[in-house]
Amino acid sequence: MSKELSLNQKNYLIQALKSNIRLSTSTNTGGSRKFNQFRPIDIKLSNTRYGSVELSLGKTKVMVNITSRITEPYQDRPFEGIMTINCEIPNHIKLQSNDTTNNNNDNEDEFINLINRALDRAIRRSNAVDLENLCIIAGEKVWELIIDLQVLNYDGNLIDSGCLAIITALLDFKKPDVTINNNNTSNSSSTSGGGGNIIVHDDEMKRPFIELSILHIPICLTFSLFNLGSKETNLKTNDIDQEIWLLDGDAMEESCRDGYLIMTMNQNHELIQLSKIGGGGNNGGVSIDGQQLINLCHESIDEINRLTNLVKSTVKNHQLNRYNNENYKLLESSADR
Amino acid sequence: MELYSPEGLRIDGRRWNELRRFECRINTHPNSSDGSSYVEQGNTKVMCTVQGPIEPALRSQQHSERANIEVNLNIASFSTFERKKRSRNERRLVELKTTLEKTFEESVMINLYPRTNIVINVQVLCQDGGMLAAVINSITLALIDAGISMYDYVSGVSCGLYDQTPLLDVNNLEEHDMSCLTVGVIGKSEKLALMLLEDKMPLDRLESVLSIGIAGSHKIRELMDQEVRKHGIIRASKMQ
Numbered sequence: 001m002s003k004e005l006s007l008n009q010k011n012y013l014i015q016a017l018k019s020n021i022r023l024s025t026s027t028n029t030g031g032s033r034k035f036n037q038f039r040p041i042d043i044k045l046s047n048t049r050y051g052s053v054e055l056s057l058g059k060t061k062v063m064v065n066i067t068s069r070i071t072e073p074y075q076d077r078p079f080e081g082i083m084t085i086n087c088e089i090p091n092h093i094k095l096q097s098n099d100t101t102n103n104n105n106d107n108e109d110e111f112i113n114l115i116n117r118a119l120d121r122a123i124r125r126s127n128a129v130d131l132e133n134l135c136i137i138a139g140e141k142v143w144e145l146i147i148d149l150q151v152l153n154y155d156g157n158l159i160d161s162g163c164l165a166i167i168t169a170l171l172d173f174k175k176p177d178v179t180i181n182n183n184n185t186s187n188s189s190s191t192s193g194g195g196g197n198i199i200v201h202d203d204e205m206k207r208p209f210i211e212l213s214i215l216h217i218p219i220c221l222t223f224s225l226f227n228l229g230s231k232e233t234n235l236k237t238n239d240i241d242q243e244i245w246l247l248d249g250d251a252m253e254e255s256c257r258d259g260y261l262i263m264t265m266n267q268n269h270e271l272i273q274l275s276k277i278g279g280g281g282n283n284g285g286v287s288i289d290g291q292q293l294i295n296l297c298h299e300s301i302d303e304i305n306r307l308t309n310l311v312k313s314t315v316k317n318h319q320l321n322r323y324n325n326e327n328y329k330l331l332e333s334s335a336d337r
Numbered sequence: 338m339e340l341y342s343p344e345g346l347r348i349d350g351r352r353w354n355e356l357r358r359f360e361c362r363i364n365t366h367p368n369s370s371d372g373s374s375y376v377e378q379g380n381t382k383v384m385c386t387v388q389g390p391i392e393p394a395l396r397s398q399q400h401s402e403r404a405n406i407e408v409n410l411n412i413a414s415f416s417t418f419e420r421k422k423r424s425r426n427e428r429r430l431v432e433l434k435t436t437l438e439k440t441f442e443e444s445v446m447i448n449l450y451p452r453t454n455i456v457i458n459v460q461v462l463c464q465d466g467g468m469l470a471a472v473i474n475s476i477t478l479a480l481i482d483a484g485i486s487m488y489d490y491v492s493g494v495s496c497g498l499y500d501q502t503p504l505l506d507v508n509n510l511e512e513h514d515m516s517c518l519t520v521g522v523i524g525k526s527e528k529l530a531l532m533l534l535e536d537k538m539p540l541d542r543l544e545s546v547l548s549i550g551i552a553g554s555h556k557i558r559e560l561m562d563q564e565v566r567k568h569g570i571i572r573a574s575k576m577q
Contacts, residue, residue: 110435117432121535235488235523259443261532271543274518274534287443287528290551294544301540 010256017226017244024058024250036247036303038160041310043168045318047325050209051173055165058250059155062162064169065148068176070200073135073142081134082144083124087116087162089151118159118275119149122218122264123166126272130213136178136198143175145212156250159262163220164311171217171315174209177201216266219307220273221300224249224257225286234286243286245296247303259286263297265304271297340511341499348510356494356506356553357467361474361564363482370458372483376475379508380465385475387483389455404450408437410472412461433469440521440531441476446486455485466508467495469519469533474557481565489524490561493531494553496520496546498538503546505553518546522554 016023022033033039039058046052051066073080089112123129134143147169149162181197201207226244227234234243246253249260264273274297276288340348351357357379366373370386377383390404398405410433414420423430437457445455457479459472470493477491497507497515507517516538521531529551538546 110431113428113431114435117428125535126537232488235526235528265540269540271534271538271540272536274532276529276532287523287526287530288532290527290529290547293529293532294547297540297543 005252005255009252013252013256014226014228017246018228022246023252035245036299038248038303038307039250041164041307043164043311043314045168045172045314047322051169053165053169053172054152055161055168057155057157057161057164057248059153060157060161060250061152062158062165063150063152064162064165065150066169066173067146067148068143068173069146070136070141070198071144073139078139079135080131081142083129083131083134083147084145085116085119085124085147085149085166087112087119087149087151089154093151093154115158115162118220118262118264118273119162119166121273121275122163122220123170126218126264127215128167128218129170130215133213137180141198145173154251156252156254157222157248159222160220160248163218163264164307167217167219168311168315170212171214171311172318174211177207177210216268216270217308217311218264218266218272219304219311220262220264221247221303222249223247223261223263223296224253225259225261225288226256227258227286243292259288261288261293261296263300265297265300267305267308269301338510340514341502341504347504349508351506353502354505354549354552356556357508359557359560361478361561363478363565363568370479370483372479372481372485374475374478374482376471376478378467378471378474379506380463381467381471382461382463383468383471383475384460384462385472385479386458387455387476387479387485388458389483389485390450390453391456393452393454398454399452402448402451404445404447404453404455406438406442406445406447406455406457408434408441408457408459408476410434410437410459410461412464412468416461416464433472436469436531436533437472437476440473440491441480443530444477444487444489444491444523445480446488449486464509466510466512467493467506467519469493470495470521473521473531474561478561478565489526490558491521491523491530492554492558492561493519493521494550494557496550496553498542498546501542503542503549505549518543518550520547520550520554522551522558524558525555527551 013023022035024033042056044054053064055062071082073082134145136142147166149166151158179199179201181199224246228244249257262273262275265271338348345352358377360377362375364373365375366386370388372387374385393399393405410430412423412430414422457476459475461468461472473491473493480487494505495507495517497504497511497517499515504511516536518538519533520529522528523530
């Protein structure tokens with residue numbers, strides 16, 4: 001797909017949306033996608049290491065790696081581990097610019113910052129991972145989780161695919177077990193403080209790794225908004241027929257949209273994040289009616305449930321496969337000897 | 338501490354649907370800017386100046402069919418109880434800057450001012466909760482003072498959810514202990530130009546919190562409109 005969209009392409013897309021047709025096909029059924037339909041999601045988990053995920057959402061492809069290391073905690077939070085999310089977009093991937101006359105670098109930095117902030121709010125701020133569980137010795141040693149999100153191909157909707165990939169990786173990730181050796185036990189006459197030594201059991205054959213404590217599973221949904229009428233009509237009247245809401249917009253739809261809404265929910269019917277920050281599109285953005293927004297949130301519960309169950313079943317199936325392939329059954333206490 | 342007593346009083350004596358004291362002034366810096374305003378929303382104090390439409394300093398900021406809106410948001414290090422030096426490139430500030438730029442690109446008639454730049458400088462002097470809402474109100478008043486054409490007012494308010502009760506116009510103590518929602522409402526309608534929810538909120542409660550936010554924004558719009566009309570009457574009388 002070329003970076004710049006011609007006026008004919010934009011008009012063609014808008015006209016197709018007016019006729020209830022999306023241009024991108026759902027490869028499952030062959031027909032055009034519905035307005036609230038996701039592209040097919042393919043999740044691959046690594047067989048050789050924990051916390052590595054490749055996720056494909058249509059043609060959008062992202063990769064997540066989670067690494068862990070032991071570090072010092074922040075001084076104001078001595079009982080909590082550290083979790084950081086890094087989102088990188090390689091230089092060869094050209095993001096669709098909403099305004100081609102704008103400075104390209106500023107737009108891309110803005111976009112990357114938006115993705116980083118959205119994922120940070122969805123996962124870290126909402127306490128999806130129990131950070132207190134990552135504490136080894138309070139004030140001295142904690143686990144630090146480093147989540148690297150790499151965009152391999154861009155065809156729209158990075159926030160949803162990034163969030164799905166990170167959540168899948170966190171559910172799959174396991175960290176080495178740690179034993180704390182208290183100094184005072186061996187040297188009772190020591191006058192030094194209680195600082196303990198730790199032993200990291202990094203051989204999985206000797207001691208199994210421990211998975212993370214996941215408190216809930218946040219799922220991001222990004223809605224693209226199109227304003228079919230004029231801007232004055234959108235601001236002054238409440239004509240719902242003049243607005244189109246798309247779920248999971250691809251790159252072409254994202255470059256033509258007038259606004260977007262990022263919504264993060266979990267299966268417990270809790271809203272974690274809701275961002276309507278204006279579109280900045282060529283038409284200058286769409287304003288959302290309050291009641292329509294609430295209806296949209298309620299209608300999205302089914303999609304949230306579907307995606308949550310997809311993530312859970314993928315991780316569960318993968319763990320079962322790994323269990324069978326590595327012959328862990330022989331290690332069970334009730335196994336035939 | 339008790340944020341909301343069984344008698345229905347908050348920690349500062351307000352009830353659940355009462356705004357803090359809202360005081361606003363326009364044309365506060367007539368020499369250094371084309372439009373200026375000062376907004377106090379409770380103890381949150383925001384100062385805003387607008388220069389523009391002016392010629393852009395950089396060629397990349399120039400658009401042949403519309404104006405470019407640039408927002409510079411400065412949060413003073415003394416604005417919180419503990420002094421905190423904030424760099425301009427902090428991610429949160431960059432996001433707020435982008436949010437404000439996109440919100441007002443939506444509300445300002447930027448197609449009337451092609452090849453120009455509108456520079457909005459916001460200085461937050463004191464923070465006591467609801468900072469983004471106060472900044473939105475301040476920018477709206479400054480743009481009106483500058484004579485820049487807008488479709489309608491954008492009024493902002495933040496509201497929180499305390500257990501089952503929505504609370505309007507939260508302050509700093511309330512912001513830390515409950516989930517908060519910031520809305521920017523366009524004029525007298527129920528259209529949302531901006532909506533930002535960063536904490537967990539049950540979906541069942543969203544409707545009540547949103548409705549109280551929209552009602553509070555309408556009240557703030559009234560208060561802003563009163564000040565603008567009063568200032569207009571004063572200037573009209575000076576013309577005679």
